[in-house]
Amino acid sequence: MIAINLALILICSTSINWGFETSQSYVFSIIPDDDGTFWCATAGGIIHYDPENGWLDSLSYPDQMPWISAIDLCFTDSRMWVATGGGGLAFQQGDTWQVFSVYEGIPGSGYVYSVYSDGGYVWAGTDGGLTRGDEEGFLPIDSDLTGGAFNAGEVTDIAGIGNTMYLATDRGVYSLDLSGSVFNPESWTSYSDSTITLGIDGIYIASADSVFGYGSGGVSQMIGNRWVRLLDYSSSADSVVTGLLVTEDGLIAGCKKIVLYNNGIWEPYGTGYPNEAYASCLIETCGRIWCGYGLRDENCRDTGKGLGYLENGIWEQIPISGMACPSCYQMARDEDRVYIGSHRLGLMVYYPDSGWTAFNRYSTDMPRTLRTYSAAKSGCSGIWTGSYHWGLTWIDDRGTYSMEDDTVITYVSDSLSGVSPGVVQIISPLLNNQVVMLASQGGALLVAQEVFWQTPDEPSGMTAVSGEPEEGNLQWTTRVEQDGLANKNIQMLYPCGEDSLWIAFASEGGCQLLVHGGDPIDKTSDTWYPSHGQAYTASLGLPSNQVFCFARNTDGDVFAGTGNGICRWNGNAFVEIAGIAGSVKAMQVDNNGVIWCLTDDAIYSVNGSDVIEFTSLNSVYIPTSRVENEFSSFNPEDGTVYFSSLLGMWSIFLQQNHEESPDLLFYPQPYLPAEEELHIVWTESDEQISVKFFSLTGEYLGCVKADTWEEWIWDGALDGSTLTSGIYIVLVETESNSIRSKIAVVR
Numbered sequence: 001m002i003a004i005n006l007a008l009i010l011i012c013s014t015s016i017n018w019g020f021e022t023s024q025s026y027v028f029s030i031i032p033d034d035d036g037t038f039w040c041a042t043a044g045g046i047i048h049y050d051p052e053n054g055w056l057d058s059l060s061y062p063d064q065m066p067w068i069s070a071i072d073l074c075f076t077d078s079r080m081w082v083a084t085g086g087g088g089l090a091f092q093q094g095d096t097w098q099v100f101s102v103y104e105g106i107p108g109s110g111y112v113y114s115v116y117s118d119g120g121y122v123w124a125g126t127d128g129g130l131t132r133g134d135e136e137g138f139l140p141i142d143s144d145l146t147g148g149a150f151n152a153g154e155v156t157d158i159a160g161i162g163n164t165m166y167l168a169t170d171r172g173v174y175s176l177d178l179s180g181s182v183f184n185p186e187s188w189t190s191y192s193d194s195t196i197t198l199g200i201d202g203i204y205i206a207s208a209d210s211v212f213g214y215g216s217g218g219v220s221q222m223i224g225n226r227w228v229r230l231l232d233y234s235s236s237a238d239s240v241v242t243g244l245l246v247t248e249d250g251l252i253a254g255c256k257k258i259v260l261y262n263n264g265i266w267e268p269y270g271t272g273y274p275n276e277a278y279a280s281c282l283i284e285t286c287g288r289i290w291c292g293y294g295l296r297d298e299n300c301r302d303t304g305k306g307l308g309y310l311e312n313g314i315w316e317q318i319p320i321s322g323m324a325c326p327s328c329y330q331m332a333r334d335e336d337r338v339y340i341g342s343h344r345l346g347l348m349v350y351y352p353d354s355g356w357t358a359f360n361r362y363s364t365d366m367p368r369t370l371r372t373y374s375a376a377k378s379g380c381s382g383i384w385t386g387s388y389h390w391g392l393t394w395i396d397d398r399g400t401y402s403m404e405d406d407t408v409i410t411y412v413s414d415s416l417s418g419v420s421p422g423v424v425q426i427i428s429p430l431l432n433n434q435v436v437m438l439a440s441q442g443g444a445l446l447v448a449q450e451v452f453w454q455t456p457d458e459p460s461g462m463t464a465v466s467g468e469p470e471e472g473n474l475q476w477t478t479r480v481e482q483d484g485l486a487n488k489n490i491q492m493l494y495p496c497g498e499d500s501l502w503i504a505f506a507s508e509g510g511c512q513l514l515v516h517g518g519d520p521i522d523k524t525s526d527t528w529y530p531s532h533g534q535a536y537t538a539s540l541g542l543p544s545n546q547v548f549c550f551a552r553n554t555d556g557d558v559f560a561g562t563g564n565g566i567c568r569w570n571g572n573a574f575v576e577i578a579g580i581a582g583s584v585k586a587m588q589v590d591n592n593g594v595i596w597c598l599t600d601d602a603i604y605s606v607n608g609s610d611v612i613e614f615t616s617l618n619s620v621y622i623p624t625s626r627v628e629n630e631f632s633s634f635n636p637e638d639g640t641v642y643f644s645s646l647l648g649m650w651s652i653f654l655q656q657n658h659e660e661s662p663d664l665l666f667y668p669q670p671y672l673p674a675e676e677e678l679h680i681v682w683t684e685s686d687e688q689i690s691v692k693f694f695s696l697t698g699e700y701l702g703c704v705k706a707d708t709w710e711e712w713i714w715d716g717a718l719d720g721s722t723l724t725s726g727i728y729i730v731l732v733e734t735e736s737n738s739i740r741s742k743i744a745v746v747r
Contacts, residue, residue, distance in 0.1 A: 001008065003336065008029055014634075016421075016654055016701075017255050017652075017653045017654075018062065018619060018650070018651070018652060018653075018711070019640075019650070019652075019653060020062060020647075020648055020649070020650055020651070021322075021323055021649045021651075022043075022044040022060070022061070022068060022326040022647055022648030022649075023043060023044045023302065023303060023322060023323045023648065023650050024040075024043065024044035024045055024060070024322055024591055025042070025044070025304040025306055025322070025323075025325070025419045026042055026043040026044075026203060026280060026292065026300075026302055026303055026304035026647055027040045027041070027042050027280050027292030027293075027304060027306070027307060027320075028041045028043070028069075028280060028281060030281055030285065030292070030307075031072075031073045031074070031291055032286070032390040032460075036050070036051070036286060037050045037056065039073055039466055040068060040234040040292075041070035041072055041073050041082070041305070042320070043069045043301065043302040043303075043304075043326065044057040044060060044061075044069065044089065044322070044323075044326065045059050045064070045065050045068070045069070046073065046080075046082065046530060047058075047059070047421075048469050049318075049322065051286045051287075053420075053479035053671065054434045056242070056322070057165065061135055061620070062620040063140060065082075065090070065097070065264050066084075066594060066624065066697075067084040067086065067087025067090060067099075067259065068085070068086075068647055069084055069086065069087075069089075069302075070082050070084060070303065071083045071084065071085050071111075071113060071114075072081070072112070072114050072115050073111060073112065073115065074116055074122070074124060075442040075519070076117050076502075077084065077410055078276040079092060079651060080092040081115045081122055082115070082236070083112035083113060083114060083125075084110070084112055085111055086110045087099065087110055087111070087169070087407055088100050088101040088102075088104075088106050088110045088112065089106050089115065089138070091114050091135055092320055093135070094167050095318060095370075098135065100138055100302070103711075104137055104138060104633075105125055105131050105133055105137055105139055105140055106124060106126060106128075106130020106131055106138055106140075107128030107130075108127040108129065108154075108194050109128065110126075111126060111127040111129055112124050112125070112500075113125045113126065113129075113155065113156045113157060113160045114156065115129070115640075116158040116210065117160070117162065118160050118165060118178060118312035119165075121133060121134060121180040122134055122138075122531070123156030123220050123338045125154075125156060125157060125158050125168075126154070127139070127154055128140075128153065128154070129152060129153055129155055130142075130167065130551060131521020133181070135536050141182060142619065142652075145182075145183055145232075145396040146182065146183060146185060146188060147183070147184075147185035148185065149185035149186075149188035149190070150176075150190075150294050150715070151171060152167070152169030152171040153170055153171070154169060154170040155167050155169050156168045156169065156170075156201045156215075157202040158200065158203070159202075159205050159580055160178070160205070161205045161206065161207070161211075162208060162667040162708065163177060163178045163179040164176070165354075166183065166203045166205065166211060167203070167318075167355045168202055168203050168213060171190075171196060171425045172193070172194070172195035172196035172200070173190075173191040173192075173193035173195040173200055173203070173213055173222075173227070174188060174189065174190050174191065174192075174193055175188070175191070176188055176189075177187045177189075188656070190724040191222075191225070191227060191383050194225075194226060194227045194679065195213065195220070197217070198213060198215075198217045198218075198220045198221060198227060198234075199216040199218065199233065199234060200213030200214065200215050200217060201215030201216060202214050202215055202241075202243070204243070204244035204245070206246035210246060212244050212251075213227065214241040214242075214243070214253065215240060215241060215700070216239075216240045216704070217229070217233055217234045218230070218231035218234065218241060219231035219234070219244065219261075219288040223486050223495075223735065230261060231266055232263070235541075236275075239255060240255065240298035241291075242255065242278075242279050242281055242282065242294075243279065243281050243282025243291070243389060244282065244301065245283070245289065246284055247284065250262060252269050252282070253266070253279070254279030254280075254281065254291050255279060255298075256278055256279075256297075257273050257279070258270060258279060258291060258315070258453045265353065266429075270310050271313060271314055271315070272315045272316070273308070273315045274293060274305065274315070274317060275309075276295065277293040277295065277296050277304075277308070278293075278297055278300070278345070279291045279294060279308075279432050279671060280282065280292030280293070280298075280301075280304055281291065286372050288309045288310060288311065289309065289310040290307060290308070290309045291308045291309075292304060292307060292404055293305035293308045293317065293615060295344060295404075296344075298538075302325075302326050303325045303344045303345060304318065304320075306319040308373075310678075311453060315682060319592060321356065322338075322355070323344045323648065324342065324348055324350060324356060324358045325343060325344050325345040325348065325645070326341035326647055326648040327342060327343035327344065327349070327626075327645075327646050327647075328340045328343070328648065329342065329343070329372075329375075329630075329631050329644050330373060330374045330375045330376070330437055330438065330631040330633075330643065330644070330646045331375060331627070331633040331642060332375040332377045332384075333377065333507075333635075333696045333697055334377050334399075334689065335349065335727075336352050337348040337349055337351055337352075337397075337399070339375040339385070339531055340375060340644070340649065341372045341373045341375045341385060341631075342358070343370070343371060344361050344370060345358045345360050345372075345577075346361070346363075346366055346369045346372045346385075347359040347383075347385045347395070349362070349397070351401045353718070354401035357403075359385070359397075359403070360372070361419075361420060361423075363403055363407055363424045363538070364395075364403050364406055365408045365420060365424065366410075366412050366423070367385070367387055367390045367393065367416050367419045367420075367423045368374075368387030368388075368389075368419075370387070370392035370452075371387060371388035371389075371628075372385055372387045373386065373388060373427065373435075373436065373437060373629065374435055374437050374438040376438035376439060376440050376445060376694065377440060377697065378440040378445035378465070378466075378558075379440070379444065379725070379726070380394075380466075381396055381468065382396035382397070382407075382469070383395050383396075383397070383610045383612055384445055384691025385438075385439055386435025386436075386438065388434065388436075388437070389433055389434060390406075390410075390412075390419075390433060391410045391411055391412035391413075391415060391416065391425075391435065392410065392411045392412075392428075392430060392432065393408060393410045393435045393436050394407075394409045394410075394411070395407070396470065397410075402469060403730065404611070407470060408423075409424045409426060409469050409470075410425050411425075411426065411428040411430060411431075411465075411474075412426070412427060412430065412433050413427070413430040413431060413432050413433055414427075414433060414516040415427065415429065417431070420495070427465070428474070429476040429478060430462055430463055430476075431449050431458075431459045431463055431478055432449055432451070432458050432459065432460055432524045434449050434450050434451070434460065435448070435449065436448040436449060436450050436491060436492075436629065437488075437491075437492060437493065437631070439495055439501075440495070440695075441472070441495035442498050442499075442518055442520050442579065442721075442724060443466060443724040444466040444519070444521055445463060445464070445465040445466070446462060446463075446464055446493050446495070446501070446520060447462065447463040447465065448462060448490040448491065449461060449462065449463060449490060450491070450506060451488055453490055459480060460480070460481050460489060460490075461478060461481065461490065462468070462479045462485065462490055462522040463477070463478050463479075464476070464478075464479075464521050465523050466526075468692045469606075475521050477520065477522070477523060478703065479514075479522045479523065479526075480530075480531065482609060483523060483526070484514075484528040484532040484533055485503070485512070485528075486505065486509065486533055486534050487505035487506075487507075487509070487510075487512075487529075487535060488502070488737050489506040489637075490503060491505060491507065491509075491548065491629060492504040492549055492550070492629065494549070494551075495699065496552055497701060497718060497719050497721050498518045498718070498721030498723070499516055499517060499518045499721050500513065500514070500723065501514045501515075502514075502539065504550070504560075504680075505547070506545040506550070508540060508544075508546050509535055509537075509545070509547075510535035510536050510538075510545050510546040511536050512528060512529065512539035513528070513529040513530075513536075514526060514527070514528055515527045515528075515529070517669060518721050519547065527667075531734065536574065540573070541567075542562055542567060542574050543562050543565055543574075544564035544565075544569055544583075545563070545566040546560050546562055546563030546564075546583065546676075547559040547561070547563045547721075548562065548585050549584065549585065549586050549632070550587070551587040551588055551589045551595060552589065552699075552700050553589045553595070553700065553724070554589075554591075555593070556702075557569070557576060559587060559595060560574060561583075561584030561585065561586070561676070562582045562583070562584060563582075564579055564582075564583075565577065565578075565580040565581065566577075566595070566597060566606070568588065579606065579609075579611030580599070580604050580606070580611060581596055582599040582600055582601055583599055583600055584599055584600040584633035585598050585599065585600070585629070585630035586630040586631055586643055586644070586697070587598045588634045588641045588643075589700070590641055590652075590654060591639045591654075592639075592654060593607070594607045595607075596641045596652060598630055598643045598645075599625065599630065600624075600625040601625075602615045603619075603621050603643065621650060622647060624646040624647055626645075626646045630643065630645065631643075632644070632700075633696075633697060633698055634698025634742075636729040637729055637740060638653065638654045641653075641656055663683040663684070664680065664681075664682045664684070664741060665680070666678055666679070666730075666731060667679055667681060668682075669743065670745065670746045671743060671744065671745050671746065672746050673715060673716030673722070673745065673747060677713045677715050678713065678716070678743070679712070680709045680710075680732075681709075684734060684736075684737060686708040687706075687708065687734040688705070688707055688708070688734065688735070689705065689706050689707075689712055689733070690705045690732075690733050690734075691703065691705075691712065691714070691732050691733075693718060693723070693728050693729075693730055694728065694729040694730070695726075695728065695729070696726075698728060701728070702716050702718030702719050716745065716747075722747075723745055724745070724747065725746050725747045726744075726745060727742055727743075727744055727745075728743050729742055729744065730742065730743055
């Protein structure tokens, strides 16, 4: 990890470390090495593969690479050049990286499609054109320098043979005679008249007289000075050719399948190619034909299924380990397992002993894979998730990496059509099949719902669920506008303690506070603030009618993230906190009381009146903006704050002195509140002691204090509300020490 920002270190008297995890499952290109291995440029960095020994090196951002994604690679004297997807052109020499941006001669916004070495130079094709150079710097090649011979504004691929280099551009195909001068117009040949309408994004050269172009328009071949289309995709918007090869069997192309050109007809090449795995690249190396397995269609360029290779006419798969999808959402924990909702691959889960896998309709009986936003642990066994528009799903994975013994049940308001026959659907009192996010309170699951946009009169609101799904004893309670909700479209739910629930509404609907009797299933004690059917808005003190998130510190203060910064609830009104610009999409408070805020442009830390902005200029954080909800999580065991994003999962770790101590014991364990009180045994000196309680997902639940550890007792309640059965993280603090521990409560 990278330690940064001295100011924050001084403010918090701690050191800050950034972490980032993303997916390497999508392979843009495969580049052979001289030693019988090859390198893969992926959406999550670079990985090195040995067909004999498996995966070797993995280079990822921010520790081993200067940018998140790699699109293409080339080597000069064993030194690596990397075309990145937004971070310019990177050059590795030893353990150090040099990055070339627009200021060093790389035209465009930093997206480099192709890098190629020939004629004594390194050439790069970018979203701003063509450039050439070496480690000393680069010179953009444009119309002025070439006497008008080359005037492309975007170069998507570069390939060469002998002294001729071919370029796929937004102006069609060009060739350059490298034996002449790049500045001499006579060295250039433009094929724009015959290729500009062919949709050529890549160039493949089988021999000097076998030059092909491929891309969104299909496959074309250069015959003399003419180009002839062999495979026409011009009328198919989602059909793109991503690679070509000439083999002993003929010309093959990578697209929705791997296909062979045979007597004017394209037909499948090999058997066993996986369904919905769009080829992302194609190459013959190490004695085999290899491809990248993408996902669904070529437009999905960040999530894939790893590598594929042809063995005895059958396509085999090599999964790439790690996080399956970078675009992630809500996080939940169950014992030592971590679950994260994703955009394209269902519910991802990490097992410490086995690594990552994912629950989706390919791996188990889930109704849907796309837009699985939510993940939550409630009082029952298993984990909950929801696929947008496709109901609420409960998964009991038995705590094992294998899915063979899993139980999956999906609850719907209306039966789903077009799903696998294996999907267990149970009609339930859900208000609709929309599940936006999930929360847990009082042992019950809270489901945030909204109206499906195609049927705006559909009922919506909040649903509470308790019981054990496998035992069939679930209880359901819905809260709608007639019950006191101010708006039927719920965006976020945030439990505070056992009986207070903050609710944020979509479409600038403000927020509302529900205080119930400690059992979310029971509506009889509901009290709504500011009143029944009314929300807090800008007219009642909020800095914006948009409310995205909430957080609570260990003093019990509640904060709201809005479309115009954050504010604090003082019990009667919202008080704006200065220093944060823009929409605060997600928020967490760490063990030091520092508020961490995620906006479209930055991550902020707020420590009292000290506000620090982290962007790509002063940290490794890379801002992104997406329409859907963002989520955050907190691990009280080690003090790590997590933020989900389009690019992956960011983590912020503050080095703290919260060590576990064998000298500190809670007894009895497990604790049964109905039988006696909980006590502490400790060898620490007599000092005032405070014990702060957190859920496994990081929610602060309350604090119990005493003058000494000998006087400390607990009756199982916090702020008048009893804690349900489960495991809780506790932080024991005195003036001279800070100890982390766990307690088990059984009722």
